[in-house]
Amino acid sequence: MNKNPTTEQINELIKIYQSGDIDKAENISISISRDYPSNPFSLKILALIYEKKGKYTDSIDVNKKAILLSPNDPDLYNNIADAYNKIGKLNDAIENYNTAIKIKKDYFLAYYNLGIIYQKTNNFNKAEENFNYVLNYKPDFIATYINLGLTLDKSKKYSEAEKIYKKGIKINNNIFELFFYLGNTLQVLGKIEEAVENYKIAIKLKPNFFGTYSNLANSFHKLGLFREAIRSYKKAIELNNNSPETYNNYGNLLRQLGNLIDSENNIKKAITLNPNFAKAYANLGNVYRMTGKIDESIEVYEKAISIEPELHSAEAHLIFQKKNVCDFTISEKILKKSSTLGITTKSISPFSAISWNDNPEEQFLRSKKYVEENFNNKNFLMNHKFNYKNKKLKIGYFSADFYDFPSMHVMIGLLENHNKNLFEIYAFSFGPNNNDWMNKRVKSAVDHFIDVANLSTKEIIEKVHNLEIDIAIDENGYTFNARTELFQNRLSPIQINFMGFPSTSGANFIDYIIADKIVIPSEFRKFYSEKVIYLPHSFMPSDNIKEISCKNTTREEFNLPKDAFVLCCFNKTYKISLIEFDIWMRILNKIENSVLWLLESNEQAMQNLKQEAKKKGVSPKRLIFAKKIPISEHLERHKHANLFVDTFNYNAHVTANDSLWAGLPVVTKEGKQFAARVSSSLLNSIDLKELITKNTDDYEKLILELALNKNKLSKIKEKLSTNRLKIKPLFNTELYTKNFENGLQKAFALYQNGKKPRDINVSSI
Numbered sequence: 001m002n003k004n005p006t007t008e009q010i011n012e013l014i015k016i017y018q019s020g021d022i023d024k025a026e027n028i029s030i031s032i033s034r035d036y037p038s039n040p041f042s043l044k045i046l047a048l049i050y051e052k053k054g055k056y057t058d059s060i061d062v063n064k065k066a067i068l069l070s071p072n073d074p075d076l077y078n079n080i081a082d083a084y085n086k087i088g089k090l091n092d093a094i095e096n097y098n099t100a101i102k103i104k105k106d107y108f109l110a111y112y113n114l115g116i117i118y119q120k121t122n123n124f125n126k127a128e129e130n131f132n133y134v135l136n137y138k139p140d141f142i143a144t145y146i147n148l149g150l151t152l153d154k155s156k157k158y159s160e161a162e163k164i165y166k167k168g169i170k171i172n173n174n175i176f177e178l179f180f181y182l183g184n185t186l187q188v189l190g191k192i193e194e195a196v197e198n199y200k201i202a203i204k205l206k207p208n209f210f211g212t213y214s215n216l217a218n219s220f221h222k223l224g225l226f227r228e229a230i231r232s233y234k235k236a237i238e239l240n241n242n243s244p245e246t247y248n249n250y251g252n253l254l255r256q257l258g259n260l261i262d263s264e265n266n267i268k269k270a271i272t273l274n275p276n277f278a279k280a281y282a283n284l285g286n287v288y289r290m291t292g293k294i295d296e297s298i299e300v301y302e303k304a305i306s307i308e309p310e311l312h313s314a315e316a317h318l319i320f321q322k323k324n325v326c327d328f329t330i331s332e333k334i335l336k337k338s339s340t341l342g343i344t345t346k347s348i349s350p351f352s353a354i355s356w357n358d359n360p361e362e363q364f365l366r367s368k369k370y371v372e373e374n375f376n377n378k379n380f381l382m383n384h385k386f387n388y389k390n391k392k393l394k395i396g397y398f399s400a401d402f403y404d405f406p407s408m409h410v411m412i413g414l415l416e417n418h419n420k421n422l423f424e425i426y427a428f429s430f431g432p433n434n435n436d437w438m439n440k441r442v443k444s445a446v447d448h449f450i451d452v453a454n455l456s457t458k459e460i461i462e463k464v465h466n467l468e469i470d471i472a473i474d475e476n477g478y479t480f481n482a483r484t485e486l487f488q489n490r491l492s493p494i495q496i497n498f499m500g501f502p503s504t505s506g507a508n509f510i511d512y513i514i515a516d517k518i519v520i521p522s523e524f525r526k527f528y529s530e531k532v533i534y535l536p537h538s539f540m541p542s543d544n545i546k547e548i549s550c551k552n553t554t555r556e557e558f559n560l561p562k563d564a565f566v567l568c569c570f571n572k573t574y575k576i577s578l579i580e581f582d583i584w585m586r587i588l589n590k591i592e593n594s595v596l597w598l599l600e601s602n603e604q605a606m607q608n609l610k611q612e613a614k615k616k617g618v619s620p621k622r623l624i625f626a627k628k629i630p631i632s633e634h635l636e637r638h639k640h641a642n643l644f645v646d647t648f649n650y651n652a653h654v655t656a657n658d659s660l661w662a663g664l665p666v667v668t669k670e671g672k673q674f675a676a677r678v679s680s681s682l683l684n685s686i687d688l689k690e691l692i693t694k695n696t697d698d699y700e701k702l703i704l705e706l707a708l709n710k711n712k713l714s715k716i717k718e719k720l721s722t723n724r725l726k727i728k729p730l731f732n733t734e735l736y737t738k739n740f741e742n743g744l745q746k747a748f749a750l751y752q753n754g755k756k757p758r759d760i761n762v763s764s765i
Contacts, residue, residue, distance in 0.1 A: 005032050005042065013045060022049055040069040044076060051083050059083040074100035074107050081113065090117055108138035112147075119147060124155040142168055146177045153185055161185045176205040180212055187219055190376045195219045210240035214249070221253050224457025224485065229253055244274035252283050255290065263287050278308035285317060290480070294602050297321050316341055316348035323355060323574040325604040328612060331578045342366040347373040351478045354503060355575050355650040360527040360673040367506030368529065370478065375488045375507065386493040388468040392424040393748060396469040396492065399500070400431030400481035402449075404438040406654040407475065407499055409631060412438065413543035415445040417737035423744075426469060428452050428460070430483055457485050464491045471744055474510065477501020493751050496744075497530055499540070502653065502675040504528040511757045512747055514740070515539045518681040519674045527673075531757040533743040536764035537729035538685035540678070541740070542657055544726070544733045549636035558597075559624050560640055565594040565707050568641035568664065570626065570634075570655050573601040573609075575647040581609070583700045584645060585616035591707050597641055600625040631658075638662035642713065643706055648696075651679040660686060661724065661731065665716050667691050667706070669699040685730035686723045688716065729764070738765045 013032065017025040026049045032042035043066035050059035063080035070076060081096035094117060100110040111133040118127035131148035134141055145168025152161035165182035168175065179202035186195035199216040206212070217232035233250035236243065251266030264287045270280040281304035288297035301318035304311050319337065322330045338357035342348035347370040350363065388394075397415070401408055418425050425446040430453045433439065443449040448467075452460045460483075464472070472491040476482040477500045487495050488509050497505045497513040504513065506529050513520075513530040516539045520532055555562055567584060569576070588594050598609070610620035626637070635658060638644075644659040646652050646668035652659065656666050656679045668679035670692050680692045693699040706713040726732045743762045750757060 010041060013042065017045055017049070022052055025049055040066040040073065040076070043069070044073075044079070047076075047079055047083075051079070051086070056083045056087045072103055074104040074110065077103070078107070078110050078113065081110070085113070085117060090121065093117060106137040108134045108141060111137070112141065112144060115144075115147060115151070119151050119154075122154070124151050127151045128155070140171055142172050142175055142178075145171070146175070146181065149178075149181055149185070153181070153188075158185050158188050162189065174205060176202050176209070179205065180209075180215075183212075183215060183219070187215070187222075192219050192222050196223070208239055210236045210243060210246070213239065214243065214246040217246075217253075218249055221249070222485075224455075224460070226253065226257060226454075226456060228456075242273060244270040244277050244280065246270075247273065248277065248280040248283060251280075251287075255283070255287050260287055260291050264291075276307050278304045278311050278314070281307070282311055282314035282317070285314065285321075289317065289321060292602070294321055294325055295604060298325070310345075312341055312345040313348050316352045319356065320352040320574060323576075324572075325602060326573050326576060326581075326608040326612070328578040328581070328608070338362060342369055349478060350503065350506075351480070351501060354673075354675050355577075355647075358649045358671040358673050358676045360503075360524045363503045363673055364506060364527040364529070367478070367504050369506075371505070371507045375484060375509075384465050384490070388470060388493075390424070390468055390470060392422060393744065394424045394426065394468060394470045395744065396426040396428055396464060396467075396472045397446075397475055398428045398430070398472060398483065398486065398491075399475035400429070400479075400483070401475065401500070402427055402429045402439055402442045403432050403434055404436045404631070408438050408442065409546065410541050410543055410654055410657055411475070411499065412441055412445065413545070413733040414541040414737050414740060415442060417734050418445075419737075419741060420447065423741065424448075426450060426467065428464070430460075431481055457483075457489070460486055461489050461491060470494065470748060471496060473498050474505075475500045477503075477505060494747055494757075496533070496747075502650075502678060503673065504530060512760075514743070515674070516681055518684055519677045521677075524672060531759050533747060533760045533762065535736075535739050535743060535762050537736070537739070538681045540653070540657060540682060541736050542661070542731045542733055544731045546635070546661060547632040548662060549630075549632040551633060551636055553633075553637060553640070555640045558626060558637055558640060560597065561593065561595060563593060565591055566597050566624075566641045566643075567594065567703070567707075568597040568638070568644050568659075569647065569652075570597075570599045570644075570659070571647050571650075571652050572599070573605040575650040575652075576609075577647070577649065578612075579696065580645070580647055581612060582616065583696065583703075585613055585618050587700065587703055587707065588613075588618050588622055589616070590704060594707065595622045595624050597624045597626060600627050634658070635662045638664045643667060643703065645703055646679050648676060649673075650675045651677070653678045656682050657730075660688075660720065663717065663721055663724070665691055665706075665713070665720055667693070667699065667703050669693050669696060682730060686720065686728045688720060688723070691716070735765065 013028050029042045029046035043062050047059045047062040060083045067076050077096045077100035081093040084093035097110040097114045100107050111130045115127045115130035128151050131144050134144045149161045149164045162185050165178050168178045179198045183195045183198035196219045202212045213232045213236035217229045220229035236246045247266045247270035251263045254263035267280050267284045281300045285297040285301040298321050301314050304314040334356045343365045350367045350370050426448045427446045429451050433451045469492045471494045473496045479500050495510050497510045510530050512533050515532050516535050613620050644664050644666040648669050659666050670680040683691050724731050739762050746760045
């Protein structure tokens, strides 16, 4: 009797096994094994059959019997390892894969399978090592390029992953996964346009995979191709309406575009699909913040953090909103968090943190981190050559705020006074083009008003380049409607941070910041990444034709007691900390018949302030809240206050300018960071240095002294009244504009002479 089955028997078994008739193949294998017990081949097939049927323990047992008959067959060890892998006995699987390799050094399948195990168990170094062995022995094994690329991605070796995917594509350019994963890697590397091209190829290879459309939409969003992004998100949802990530990302885009209702609906859909989706709760909080639903925003930010405590952006927005409602219970938390959030953690919005603490170093580190993490895209138009030879210097102001917005109340004076013989002024608007009184005034002031709100980032950059803009001025910085990505891609030879964000950009693509020696003194200069254009007086422009209403209002119309001493602070509520509020309450307790006049905010803030006043022994009735009214009427009602009292970490800015223009003195405490020194800058520029204090004790003493010494306060008001009408620089808009233009000309001259940006001191004309 033969010890081995015939060739015909073996071929028949193989044929039946390959045909997929597993049950018949199983019966034949058992029969052959019984008839030829010393031959391992039928056992080998039987073990494979058991594995296909999910009988992994039986497969292992049969493989072990086969190994006794053929101990040097690497396939048997590989197969037994496969079975161990399936039942989760990974150590046994690894041991058997390694045995197969010892028998056959170039056994690429065993290396590949080891790589997969190490990849799944997050041992990425070992996975990478084994996948490289596969490519050494079997360089055309295409699955390896996919998994090695994924392993490198997980190890954050993105540049290496990019190279591996591209090598795989050279071998076989019909593999969907290679193009899809390469697109993902390119996104991380900031090569967004290249990512788009790879996603488009992936779609051709696999037209109905929603994930490609979703990721393509994310790329379009980053490029500012909003119309294309919307189409891709809609297609992704059409293919799969159960992806919370897609709904969340789509909702986030709609929020950015101002479509807050649809944004809210899409993000809520994401949360319905995944009730533990922390980032979706955070994004919903952002929508609520923009729609003024403060209580709701706080609730969902807290929910986001409860799910994902490391979601630092949500924590930062939560703190900002709690400051917005004057929740002073978070004061100690802010002190602890201000030195870490956005500095040692992942980045957060730098604007949200300005009022937390008076620390220019923290502001610098926070902005720098924000830029590193959010504006690392490879610049797709950096090769543009700025060979402009304009007869006039072309200045482009970029803003979302060319309408009845506080910063525009002072900016308009500058825009209207530019020397049109030397400068050509452009306003690039990506905010509301609502044709209100200020919007109309801006359009009349500039040479060209260009609405770019509906253009993609690339379209805006190309338009700016075609117009040959010499100097681009970012008026938003990191405020909520900013378009920082425009400046990252270099709009013009010179780019300037001005007005909107009272701190450093921390960005290597912003060349200058407009300042003065008060807001950026020499001891804190090192905390500003930009070179500084130091104006000779205040950095802030003014509008010296700003209308003050002629209405002859009375205190009673604003619920103010007729004979009371009125302390006033029209700053936004998020600027108010417990420190200055405690001082104000002590002053009210010391000055009989005095009240505090604040700007009406949200209901919760007003209630919290009243409760805090009560704790300090002050009747809540002594807190009066002023409703929002047109700016000219708002300026007129300042006459009913006796003294404006400033906030510390984030001073009154345009608000202080308004107060001084209306004739109301401002008492401030000079801090360290830009935002904490603005009122000092304004008071210096109008020669009222006596209203600047250096510490909280002197701040409190000065307010008390002025409240109790009517003669001294009256003299200060007389001095302010005299100085405001061009006698001192603050409200000399024509002089300011000439000095500002001089600074721009000096910066441009450095550029024309091939010199790098450097600090510029402008002497007053």
